[in-house]
Amino acid sequence: MNADEKEARLGYLILLPVFLTFALVIFFPTIKALLDSFSNLSLYNKQNPAFIGLKNYVGLFTNSAFWQYVVRTFVLVFLAVGLQYVLGLALALLLNEELPGLKWAKSIIMIPWVIPVAAMVVMFNWMSTPDYGLFNMILSSIGLEEMTRYWLGDKAFAFAMVVLMHVWRNMPFYAMMLYAALKAVPKIQYEAANIDGANAWQKFKHITLPNIKYPSMIVIVLHVLWTFNNFDVIYLSTGGGPVGKTEVLATQVYQMAWTNYEYGKASALGIVMMLAMLAFSTIYIKLVRSDS
Numbered sequence: 001m002n003a004d005e006k007e008a009r010l011g012y013l014i015l016l017p018v019f020l021t022f023a024l025v026i027f028f029p030t031i032k033a034l035l036d037s038f039s040n041l042s043l044y045n046k047q048n049p050a051f052i053g054l055k056n057y058v059g060l061f062t063n064s065a066f067w068q069y070v071v072r073t074f075v076l077v078f079l080a081v082g083l084q085y086v087l088g089l090a091l092a093l094l095l096n097e098e099l100p101g102l103k104w105a106k107s108i109i110m111i112p113w114v115i116p117v118a119a120m121v122v123m124f125n126w127m128s129t130p131d132y133g134l135f136n137m138i139l140s141s142i143g144l145e146e147m148t149r150y151w152l153g154d155k156a157f158a159f160a161m162v163v164l165m166h167v168w169r170n171m172p173f174y175a176m177m178l179y180a181a182l183k184a185v186p187k188i189q190y191e192a193a194n195i196d197g198a199n200a201w202q203k204f205k206h207i208t209l210p211n212i213k214y215p216s217m218i219v220i221v222l223h224v225l226w227t228f229n230n231f232d233v234i235y236l237s238t239g240g241g242p243v244g245k246t247e248v249l250a251t252q253v254y255q256m257a258w259t260n261y262e263y264g265k266a267s268a269l270g271i272v273m274m275l276a277m278l279a280f281s282t283i284y285i286k287l288v289r290s291d292s
Contacts, residue, residue, distance in 0.1 A: 043261030056268035088174025181215035
């Protein structure tokens with residue numbers, strides 16, 4: 001055995017724990033969920049589930065409520081990720097100006113990202129209460145008492161509050177990631193643009209955006225996946241209510257598995273969600289790469 005072979009074996013040996021962890025945490029559970037999705041597995045027949053083929057999948061796609069959850073999930077992802085990116089980029093551009101007094105802001109703005117989700121939900125729940133909540137106090141102070149309400153419990157506004165919580169929590173992550181990307185843009189490009197007489201919009205369009213394309217792709221893909229699969233924000237704040245107005249695919253999986261104990265149906269929905277996100281990630285990354 002030569003030195004190269006020994007080095008290769010050592011590399012495989014070092015990576016072995018990673019492969020084992022991947023297999024135990026991701027691969028085997030995914031295979032188990034896939035197999036369960038073709039059965040009628042539930043709490044009441046765990047010992048003897050029957051193979052039912054595609055019945056769980058047919059049941060999903062023929063259920064009108066399922067399509068409501070699909071639409072609501074994609075609306076949540078589109079609004080939350082879109083607002084997070086736009087506001088995060090605006091904040092990153094502001095921080096990149098290195099204005100006096102903004103140095104401390106780089107640490108302060110990360111507070112929403114690092115506090116626990118439960119603490120955030122408690123805070124927004126307090127701000128939404130009809131009697132002493134911040135939102136209603138502001139409305140009352142400007143003479144709009146008739147608009148006060150319990151915002152998280154109002155079926156017309158609960159979904160908007162869920163979007164707001166997602167944006168408030170994740171925008172700092174976008175800001176810092178994009179701020180780091182802006183710092184990597186060669187200053188000579190801006191200097192050359194200034195010599196050519198380019199205005200601020202032209203520099204942003206032709207220099208800034210192309211240089212932060214790949215960091216943008218990373219944060220967008222990550223947050224599409226995280227928001228699509230997010231469960232804790234909705235579960236802790238509204239529980240999917242009021243009257244199902246904030247119910248999404250992730251909370252429906254929980255409902256199927258841990259409230260109705262229909263493990264086969266929950267597995268089928270989980271597999272559908274996984275395939276949807278795999279398709280999105282593949283297509284989006286290919287589009288970004290082909291555009292470059």
